[in-house]
Amino acid sequence: MSKWQRLPEVGGHLIVQVIDSVVKALPRVEQGGRQRSWLNFSSIRGFASLFLVGVSLSVAIAACSPSSNNQTAQGNSGNSGAGEKKDVEVTLVSFAVTKAAHDQIIPKFVEQWKKEHNQNVTIKQSYGGSGSQTRAVIDGLEADVVHLALALDTKKIEKAGLIQPGWEQKAPNEAIVSKSVAAIVTREGNPKNIKTWADLTKPDVKVITANPKTSGGARWNFLAFWGAVTKTGGDENKALDFTKKVFKNVPVLPKDAREATDVFFKQGQGDALINYENEMILAKQQGEKLPYVVPDVNISIDNPVAVVDKNVDKHGTREVAEAFVKFLYTPESQREFAKAGFRPVDPTVEKEVESQFPKIKTLFTVKDLGGWDKIQKQFFDDGAAFDKIQAGK
Numbered sequence: 001m002s003k004w005q006r007l008p009e010v011g012g013h014l015i016v017q018v019i020d021s022v023v024k025a026l027p028r029v030e031q032g033g034r035q036r037s038w039l040n041f042s043s044i045r046g047f048a049s050l051f052l053v054g055v056s057l058s059v060a061i062a063a064c065s066p067s068s069n070n071q072t073a074q075g076n077s078g079n080s081g082a083g084e085k086k087d088v089e090v091t092l093v094s095f096a097v098t099k100a101a102h103d104q105i106i107p108k109f110v111e112q113w114k115k116e117h118n119q120n121v122t123i124k125q126s127y128g129g130s131g132s133q134t135r136a137v138i139d140g141l142e143a144d145v146v147h148l149a150l151a152l153d154t155k156k157i158e159k160a161g162l163i164q165p166g167w168e169q170k171a172p173n174e175a176i177v178s179k180s181v182a183a184i185v186t187r188e189g190n191p192k193n194i195k196t197w198a199d200l201t202k203p204d205v206k207v208i209t210a211n212p213k214t215s216g217g218a219r220w221n222f223l224a225f226w227g228a229v230t231k232t233g234g235d236e237n238k239a240l241d242f243t244k245k246v247f248k249n250v251p252v253l254p255k256d257a258r259e260a261t262d263v264f265f266k267q268g269q270g271d272a273l274i275n276y277e278n279e280m281i282l283a284k285q286q287g288e289k290l291p292y293v294v295p296d297v298n299i300s301i302d303n304p305v306a307v308v309d310k311n312v313d314k315h316g317t318r319e320v321a322e323a324f325v326k327f328l329y330t331p332e333s334q335r336e337f338a339k340a341g342f343r344p345v346d347p348t349v350e351k352e353v354e355s356q357f358p359k360i361k362t363l364f365t366v367k368d369l370g371g372w373d374k375i376q377k378q379f380f381d382d383g384a385a386f387d388k389i390q391a392g393k
Helices: 003-025 041-064 068-078 096-117 130-138 151-159 197-201 216-230 236-248 257-265 277-285 309-315 318-327 331-339 347-356 372-380 385-391
Strands: 028-031 034-037 079-081 088-095 121-128 145-147 176-180 182-186 272-276 297-299 301-307 362-364
Touching: 088 096, 088 130, 088 309, 088 318, 096 121, 096 277, 096 318, 096 331, 121 130, 130 145, 130 151, 130 216, 145 318, 151 216, 151 301, 151 372, 182 216, 182 277, 197 216, 197 236, 216 236, 216 257, 216 272, 216 297, 216 372, 236 385, 257 272, 272 277, 301 318, 309 318, 331 347, 372 385
Parallel strands: 088 121, 088 145, 297 362
Antiparallel strands: 028 034, 145 301, 176 301, 182 272
């Protein structure tokens, strides 16, 4: 017999003892030469029996019923009333130039989620350089979703144990949600007549680009130089020679793309700045007139998105985080990326806006160059191609 089953029996004994004590304490009256209690003892016994039946039934019902405290806790944690769920907060960490698009996309997602799930969602946002954002997440910024400039950064978070392997297959388009191409920014009027990658090797042209050892954006620049040769019939020896000539014309190597931009515009150094096409389009929308050219042999600058598995499981936000990632691929979201200067990954939207972007004759990808693991080892590891180029300057 369990302790819960014994409870009525124990309670009954206690009540009988209490009643006996009460009876003994009651005043007695003389009746027929004997003292008798002013209450009939057998009546009390009967009352006690009925009382015990009531207690037993109450305890049995309580034992079979759900705990009211548990029910309240579940209600507080799941529903705040009339079918409405508890509010949820998701953190998005992304690279700086996506902010204009996300500012438009996020309210649309929040509205749709509320309509479909009757739940309020808040999406906290953090923006900065892709490399610095990557380090911040690894160091403890608890992102639920990361949208970074290159898959190499996402892979660093994976290697830190925060994202599960295989994240590329968990979203459409191998997790690439936005893309751009490289652009060459020139001085007003383009006095050096720079139109192609080859023009960057002219002896009188100074090129500003960040250091590909420290800047994710600069890695794209390096690969654009390299692929401009290997994807137009040249071999790797010719590509190495061409890239050496370009970097011979690089007077300084800022640590990131933002510093490179400051060197070009604020300090007035250089004749050409290598940047993203989407940044040039966004700058134009904001009233800045920046002359630039988009070479027709170019690299697809692919920006991946991923759910940070360890954090969403810790926060209990996986469902919402995965839904948000999926929402980024909808035509509605892709149109917002296009407005912010990105080339959409949705075929329908791509066709809608194709007239807004210069046509690329030869477009190649990281995969065409062997993938990020091969690229890192061949070009950017210590002692690899870029270090050799710098040593030979």
